[in-house]
Amino acid sequence: MDLSWFKSVHSMRCFGVACFLLLLGTQLSLAQKVKKTVSISFSHQLFDSLLQHNVRGGEPYYQGFDTPTFYRYCDSLATVHLDKLHDNEKTVFWLNAINSCVIRAILLRKGMRSLANYPDFYTRDTFVIAGYRNSLSGLISKALSLHPHPYFVFGIFHGAKSDPPLVSRAFHPHNVESVLRAHIRTYLRSDDGAILDIRANVLSLPLIFKRYSELWGTDKKKLLVFVRQFLPPEAEAYCAVHGDSLIVQYSPDNPLLLYRQSSPKQGTIKPWDK
Numbered sequence: 001m002d003l004s005w006f007k008s009v010h011s012m013r014c015f016g017v018a019c020f021l022l023l024l025g026t027q028l029s030l031a032q033k034v035k036k037t038v039s040i041s042f043s044h045q046l047f048d049s050l051l052q053h054n055v056r057g058g059e060p061y062y063q064g065f066d067t068p069t070f071y072r073y074c075d076s077l078a079t080v081h082l083d084k085l086h087d088n089e090k091t092v093f094w095l096n097a098i099n100s101c102v103i104r105a106i107l108l109r110k111g112m113r114s115l116a117n118y119p120d121f122y123t124r125d126t127f128v129i130a131g132y133r134n135s136l137s138g139l140i141s142k143a144l145s146l147h148p149h150p151y152f153v154f155g156i157f158h159g160a161k162s163d164p165p166l167v168s169r170a171f172h173p174h175n176v177e178s179v180l181r182a183h184i185r186t187y188l189r190s191d192d193g194a195i196l197d198i199r200a201n202v203l204s205l206p207l208i209f210k211r212y213s214e215l216w217g218t219d220k221k222k223l224l225v226f227v228r229q230f231l232p233p234e235a236e237a238y239c240a241v242h243g244d245s246l247i248v249q250y251s252p253d254n255p256l257l258l259y260r261q262s263s264p265k266q267g268t269i270k271p272w273d274k
Contacts, residue, residue: 041084044096046073048170058165059260065103074100078128088173091152093130094143095171099157101127101136106159106257115160116255144212150226151180153212154187162192162254163208185230194227195251196235202247203227203239210250220248 046069054064077097082090105125106112115121122137129139140156155176157166164187171179187206188194195204205227209216216223224243228236239246 042080044170047096051168055166055168056264060166061260061263066107080130082130091147092171092173092176095155097129098139102157112257114255150215154184155180161256161258188230204249204251207250207253
């Protein structure tokens, strides 16, 4: 009996199975690589949970952060290896780390009402972040040297009422840019944000723009291009047409501490100075 046709078909089937297995192995390998690429090397889940429970409308309930969970999260920031994080993870890490350090510095001054009473607030205490020990001011400078984008400074919680409020969720690598954009838009459209006086042809900006003026330099056009994208349509259109003649000035600083007396979750009232 001639079995040559059977051997031929059998060989073709074996070849097909081998190709399928090779293709499947390649796809699994690629999937593993993709999964590895988007993996999050450091979790901010503890901080995220604390923010969700203790922040409403940008106002922190500081007593809710004064817990072992918060200090455990802060301690974990000290030993992170930044070289193991991807770009977005590094951005998120610095934002969450600095914000937690600001909260820690405020907790060290229980009953604090205004940053004006603590002129050394940003320079006195030191914290260890990713093996780097420095003051709040030093940590912010370090982070900005690595992430010199205007969006970044608006994600930092500075504590004062005239500055951007505290976010109610920890920053996350998957949506950090969109969250920052929404945060800036809300802030600049608030009473403490950008105020346009058409009659006087004056645009008043929060003092944070002056504090980090190195991000824009002396180029008013560059500054307005950044600001306009977050303004209401009418204000954006006016600034686009009258940008050259528009007078840009800075609103007075309000150093009063941004805080709330009651827990957003439980509704209990615990005075900040008790």
